[in-house]
Amino acid sequence: MPGPLEETASLDRLVHEPSRLAILTALSACRTADYRFLQVLTGLSSGNLSNHLAKLEEGGLVTIEKSFRGRMRHTVETASHREPVTD
């Protein structure tokens, strides 16, 4: 089981990376944002953005919901910021 300092260090690496910090900043300023908005805002490629969002979701910092919109049945990913749980 990792100690408190090790836990903080891994959290810092997760959050301090510039792209992920940009994504978290955006998500902390709204309730939810879709994939398109985050991509336009950060200028990240689709693959890069997906990777970063997946890492933030793994770290428990964002929630990602996938839904279908319209007749085209294209997937819309909506991400929202989740406050890390602290004791």
Place this chain on the structure above:
Amino acid sequence: MTELDRIRYVTQYYAHLQGLRLVPLGLLFLAAAAWRSGWLVLPGAADRAEYWFVGGFWIAIGVSFWIRARYQRQFGHLRPLPGRNGFWFFMGLLACVLGALALEEVGRWPFAARAPLVVVVGCLMYLGLAHGALRKHYLIVAFAVLGLIGAQRLGLSPDREQALFDVVIGGGLMIAGLGDDRLLRRLLQSPSSEVYAGTP
């Protein structure tokens, strides 16, 4: 403005900065001013002008929703934080206008100009100066409304005064809308590739 400030600002005010949504309403007021000045002829408008205006108003509202959908297709969609969708700002403005009108009614309004116009100027000044004057185009609109207040004291004919009022409202909406749209596009420009380069 730092990169994180840019991100925070444009995310918080994304809906407010969709300025092209104001343009149809601005065009309607400019068309009304042109009609009042005799530069625009509308069939049957001599005795049914209000029908033209109300019809144009609903068309402008419809086009505004279509423009919002276009913004969402182009730049994406987000749900703002509670209380950040402009509703409370609008309600605050409305409360100020009603309060000023009440003061005017009981004869305690300290300015010579009409109460709603003074409140609108104050609101436009605030929008123009807040957040490091990012939306400074609102100051132009504020000065245009101040010009209107000044012109009202020149003793213009009611028709001319009404046409001038329409020009200021229509022109103000156009300046605000186009300025906000320009700001949104500038703030949403992708950062240079070095900003997030080499970040696995």
